[in-house]
Amino acid sequence: MTAPASPLNLTLLGWGIALPVAFLAAVGLACIHATEANDPVAPLGLTTTPTVEPQAAVLERVIQAIGPLTLRQMFYLVTGVLLMLAALVPSYQKIGRWAYPSYAILLVLLVLLVVDIYADLPLIPVRNNARRWLAWGPLSVQPAEFMKVGLTLTLARYLRFRSSYRSLRGLLPPLILTLVPMVLILREPDLGMMLMLLPVLFLTLFVAGARLRHLALIILLGCATLPVFFIYGMKPYQRDRVLTVIKQNTADERWHRGPGYQLRQSKIALGAGGLTGEGWGRGVFLESRVRLLPEEHNDFIFAIIGHQFGLVGCVLVILAYGVIVFFGIEVATATNDPFGRLLAIGVVVMIVAQALLNIGMTVGLAPITGMTLPFVSAGGSSLWANFLALGLLVNVAQRRPMLIANPPFEHAEEE
């Protein structure tokens, strides 16, 4: 029997996902605007904030008033929502058919980025010694961000009808599917992004029903290679970032002015916000003429949220993600389609793992990895990828297929 989406559920589900995301996007926009409004002093040494003269072109005035970064964020939000809506048009099953091809295309793009290290290819700029973008004019996209979505799709597709992953050998293909892009992304280099693929893999497998001891074994093996990786695979500044977490309470002032600076400033910003914050656009970090927190509008925007809106604001943001998770899981539960279930879980993991890592980074519980806060941080490709993923989730929510077989993934416990 068909189960057409009942209006009540869809509305609830839709709101359940749209509201928190809207809230997060709004908070992000507000913070970006606040940090932008008081940018560091122009090289003239003027003591007044540069004001735009009334006679100037209207456009220039508007841009100046709103702020270029804010405008950019708005642009990506709007286009992201469009992307999300576009992802709702075809059924997710149809999209699923494109899982492998899209994975392949993204893989090729990642390979191109690596090839650019040896042979200079067009459209690939080098920023800060990293090749992460494909750029054309003012627009640039990061293939790695979309790889997250691609991997989610691919894993869901691969695992949907199998049970092979219940054996150790069966875990190999998903592992390889994940490791190959990981290695490519690592070469860019982009350590943080690379790490984000792992939770998607493991939690998808976990929820699908892979045996715990197998997963544990793989994780243990991975951990065993960590020390080697730490010493040989990481650059000094990357090592410093890990050390920063360990050394964050040291009394060594020079550490806090050197590698430990960003984390220190982040904690000060959060702490100074206290319980209710300093207010929108207020507070030392926003009123000073010198940028006190590096990357305050993307990686560390959570610290700025805490600074302006206090513990209350921080908890609200975390709750917003919690609501997304809740509804995502509801979708997964309510859907009987295996692909849909895994897709839903994959999307949730993708968004939430990054959020947790980012927030953890700002409070000193995780090393600084350059991961943005989904929907909040200023970003281009990140916003697009997340909205796309969101679109897929809502897509699954909208279309619950007929129940024609046993609910999937119901294996007997630990055979």
Added chain:
Amino acid sequence: MFRRRLTWFWILLTALACALIARLVDIQALHAEEYRDLAARMLTQPVRYLRAPRGSILDRNGRVLVSHEPSFDISVHFAVLTGQSSEYLHALARELRRRGEYPESMSLDEIAGRLRLQIAATWQRLSELTGRPVSEFIERGEEIRQQVARIRMAVRRRTGIDQPVAEESDPLLAMHPLIEDVDHETALKVRLELEAYPWLSVAPGSRRVAHDADAAVHLLGRLGAVSRERQQEDPLAGDELRRLRAGESCGITGVERLAETTLRGTRGRIVEELDGTPVERSEPVAGRDVELTIDMELQEFVLAALRDAVEGTETTAGVPYASGASAVVLDVATREVLALVSYPAYSYERFDEDYDGLVRDARRTPLRFRAVSGLYPPGSTCKAITLVGALSEGETTPEERIHCTGHLLPELENQFRCWIYNDYRTTHDARQPEGQRGEDAIRNSCNIYFYKLGGRLGPERLCNWFSTFGLGRLQGTGLIEEAPGVVPTERWLRANQRRGFERSDPWNWSIGQGEVAATPLQIANVGATIASGHWAPVRLLRDAPPAPADQIVKLPPDALRVLRTGMWRVVNENGTGKAAKLKSDRYVLCGKTGSAQAVPTPVRYRYIFEWPDRQRETREAYLEEDAAASFGAERPRCIGRRTSARFPELEEGESIAHAWYMAYTQPASTPRGAAPQGPVYAISTVIEFGGSGGRVAGPVVKKIAEYLLEREQ
């Protein structure tokens, strides 16, 4: 199972979220105060310091020798200086248009273009006003760009973040000094014409100026950049407002270094909030002046006297034999240094420009502070010490007569001879057949007498007596240039010449030849010691505390009596020092001459270079860097050098000597041999390669003594 897994999934996420919230509570609730404090502290800008004027150096009569004068620095904004100015010019263009200096209709690009033209004109005009070529500005801009790039790299390495540093954009720090130490007139002109341009500013600075002080240029010393070592040694390192900071100057030689902590002032301090609101401000306090014991008029007189002596000595091919000279005048009672002169001197003002020439003047070495660094064999002036030593140790008596045999060793006619045998083939016995007593030998400066005394004393005791008279140690000026000289103890011989005492040592040393080496300051203090009866350290600064009693060394008065009698006779009874006999009938001079045989100084070397493939080449020059200059970018290693030319160039069998004169003045009424009372001055003079102490150095001492005593009236 799926549901169960989902539940676990849910639990995992909740647990992580709770961990984060717990941490946030910790930061934002439990430690909020702490963090708020830290945040408030970040509001203040880094501390800015105001430079304190440095103290002046004065002579004993209050005449200012070196002082700090205000000067001006012309600074240019970093962006313009280094040519990376588009961003800056656009921002400037926007501001100028806003202020109405350019019409609204002009685009930023157009205005920026105009500004560029103005900048080019600025360089041109600046060059005309200051007389410096534009290429110099470009070079300096490149220097500054590299400096800032280094700073930026260092910050990037430290924080992992690449962002512009304050030196590039901060309104204050981005102005870098292009031309420093500009005089008032030029600064005014530049200011009037060019200060309207926001990328240029004329800021006050200060510089060290000498006032007619070239006669004491070695003594005064110079300022130089603060180095890491000086910062570590700085006794004021714990005082934030007084310690040395990188980028500043401190005294590196002479009195500037000696009295550094006195001369250095206390810097001022400004603490402001980030928006410019002042929080704290303390004004700088100027450094204290330093008064030297030096009498500058005397110093100038002595320098002139030395110059006449040097330029008037026996010449070869129009070049005086003598390459330099030095004189020291001490007030015996207080051991204050009244004059500490080294010739040749050089110009304080033109030091930087002249430096390359000065350092390559191998013959005259004008940079050497001969008065305290010049090490010479003291020659016959040491005989004074030998006599006192022998008398005190009982190796001779005042009445004992010793014969001058022309040459010491009967079998060796050519060695250990008396000077009178050398020059005139006769002996002192010819005039005094009964032999000479101590005072006679001093008057005649008979070598044979002292060879014998030296032999009796032996090398060890002789060295002890040298030390008693202050040789081989610092005399207490505190100057870093001061050299302790050489007293060739057994330990010294082993360390420096890998030998022990030899038979001939005491003979050589007794007449001040061989390894013994002393500075003019030391010999002056020997003279003061003889006059007063005790050795004491000298004083260079007016407010230096008197020497503690345990540093004063008393000498046996009886032995000194004999010596003083002899020294009186040297000058006043037709002795070797008669050229210095004073005209006055109120004062007399007692002295001891010396003609210390010396080795000509190297003025050119042959440097040996070796390429990696073991090929060798030689180059001739004075300085190694000049020798290596002819090699291109690839430089071979220098493995050694040989002296290829010396000055003076001597013929076979010819020898030369430094002309020494050690003396002290005393009232004519002083009983023979007694320690003089009243104003007593000790004078030492050495003319390098001057020849005869009596003939060449004597007249100088006479001039100095007469000048001194004339002023007494």
